[in-house]
Amino acid sequence: MGESPGLTPVEYLDRFFDELRAEVRSNPVLAARLVKALGGNVVFEDAAKADVASPYALATGPKANFMSVFGAMKLGDIKKVLKENNLASRVDMNGKSAAQLVEMMYERAAMKVHERKSSMF
Amino acid sequence: MTALTAAIANLKGGVGKSTTTVMLADGLAFYYGMNVLVIDLDPQANSSQMLLTERGVQAASDQGKGVHHVLASFMEGKTPSAAPFIMPNAVTLEELRRAEENDERLGWISSLPSHPHLRLRELSLEEEWYSRSGTPTTLSDALARFFREAFEPLLPLYDVILLDCPPHLSPLARAGLLLADAFITPTIADSVSTWGTKQFSDWVGKFIAPDLPGRNFVVVTRFRDTKYARSVASDLREIYLKDRWFGPTIPESIHVLNAMDRAAPDSYDTFRGKYAGVSSDVRRLAERFTDFMTQRTGGTWAKVRD
Numbered sequence A: 001m002g003e004s005p006g007l008t009p010v011e012y013l014d015r016f017f018d019e020l021r022a023e024v025r026s027n028p029v030l031a032a033r034l035v036k037a038l039g040g041n042v043v044f045e046d047a048a049k050a051d052v053a054s055p056y057a058l059a060t061g062p063k064a065n066f067m068s069v070f071g072a073m074k075l076g077d078i079k080k081v082l083k084e085n086n087l088a089s090r091v092d093m094n095g096k097s098a099a100q101l102v103e104m105m106y107e108r109a110a111m112k113v114h115e116r117k118s119s120m121f
Numbered sequence B: 001m002t003a004l005t006a007a008i009a010n011l012k013g014g015v016g017k018s019t020t021t022v023m024l025a026d027g028l029a030f031y032y033g034m035n036v037l038v039i040d041l042d043p044q045a046n047s048s049q050m051l052l053t054e055r056g057v058q059a060a061s062d063q064g065k066g067v068h069h070v071l072a073s074f075m076e077g078k079t080p081s082a083a084p085f086i087m088p089n090a091v092t093l094e095e096l097r098r099a100e101e102n103d104e105r106l107g108w109i110s111s112l113p114s115h116p117h118l119r120l121r122e123l124s125l126e127e128e129w130y131s132r133s134g135t136p137t138t139l140s141d142a143l144a145r146f147f148r149e150a151f152e153p154l155l156p157l158y159d160v161i162l163l164d165c166p167p168h169l170s171p172l173a174r175a176g177l178l179l180a181d182a183f184i185t186p187t188i189a190d191s192v193s194t195w196g197t198k199q200f201s202d203w204v205g206k207f208i209a210p211d212l213p214g215r216n217f218v219v220v221t222r223f224r225d226t227k228y229a230r231s232v233a234s235d236l237r238e239i240y241l242k243d244r245w246f247g248p249t250i251p252e253s254i255h256v257l258n259a260m261d262r263a264a265p266d267s268y269d270t271f272r273g274k275y276a277g278v279s280s281d282v283r284r285l286a287e288r289f290t291d292f293m294t295q296r297t298g299g300t301w302a303k304v305r306d
Helices: A009-026 A028-038 A046-052 A055-059 A063-070 A075-084 A098-116 B017-032 B046-062 B067-075 B094-101 B117-131 B136-157 B171-179 B191-207 B227-240 B254-259 B271-297
Strands: B004-008 B035-040 B108-112 B160-164 B182-188 B216-221
Touching: A009 A028, A028 A046, A046 A075, A055 A063, A055 A098, A063 A098, A075 A098, A098 B046, B004 B017, B004 B171, B004 B271, B017 B035, B017 B046, B017 B094, B017 B108, B017 B160, B017 B182, B017 B216, B017 B271, B035 B046, B046 B108, B067 B117, B067 B136, B094 B108, B117 B136, B117 B171, B136 B171, B182 B191, B182 B271, B191 B227, B216 B227, B216 B271, B254 B271
Parallel strands: B004 B160, B004 B182, B035 B108, B035 B160, B182 B216
Antiparallel strands: none
16 A cells, blocks of 8 residues: 655544544444444434334334333334335325334234244344 | 136246235225135245235144145045035125125225145145046146135136246146136246246246147246346247237235234225325226136126225
8 A cells, every 4th residue: 555645644643533423423224234244233313213223123122122112203204214114105104103114014014024034043 | 697717926036926816806996896716735834824814824734724624524525515625704804895895895805814734734645646546637627626626616706816836837837727718828038937937838838828829928027127027028928929919017025925924913005005106007907807807708797995
């Protein structure tokens, strides 16, 4: 790797990490992907949860954990998660409260995980 | 009026057989109010999963429904009968469900589903048959006779029976082809699919249907609008399969993938909610296939929805 004239190695790498930090701050989806790749476990702010929380991944654990993430979401975000994860159609969501939708999300995500996860595990 | 039986088949895998089956079933039931029976002969059970969900496929099997149970009755020497093995409700569209609820059925879909156990059942049947000096050909002929007799009383109940066939020529798959009045061939606009389609077409023409061209409806699926794909699709129509009926070209679309992932056995969606950006493609597929059916059967079907 070539050297950049006038910069120390730390300053040189700082420029890269500053760019990465800025992108992660504004892009929760990328942040979630990076955290996942690194194998870490972090807490995202409520506003970002609808973009990054996976109902399938959370349905593999205790229901209380699932509810603590999705139960706190606003109705619009819950609907967004349901739609983007193919867990409900508009028709299915019509007339349901946030609590009913989260319950439906859990039941359907848990059912799909059960049906799709290899029994070898 | 008796049902037209159409086999959705191609020896090339991954060309959209199951997706085309479900889109066609939905399109014919929704736009023309047809009564459609989907028979899934593929042990991968993809179209069954799309219509019923994984849970629904398993529940159907547990209730004694499915092609593998029909095979069991064949193996046990029972009188041919299909009705007990059919799931009478495989509707995913809200409009069809609501019309039924209001006692004005305007299109319906039933399913004789598959299950991954089907392949095991086929294998044990084949072992038994061959141990008695039977051959693959005599087995497929015997299965075709059994299925034909089993479905005979049901033909007046349906407008169209769609047979979703696997991408191979097992005795059961061949029996499905022997039952067909028409052959729907999904293919992709690339060289390997074109060659695979030619191989399949030649085989069916030689062993199943010498008059294949007039009975063949081709659908180019998963179409990416590139110069190369346009050229291959054009060659298919103008050169390689020029004497066939062609349906509309179905674009490759994330909507199609999403549309096929039913959320739960009790989940329904409107036609436009389900198909979104490909709604007009599904409509054109239904229109074009209805023209093909009219040409084949002399029957006519009027649209019940726009």
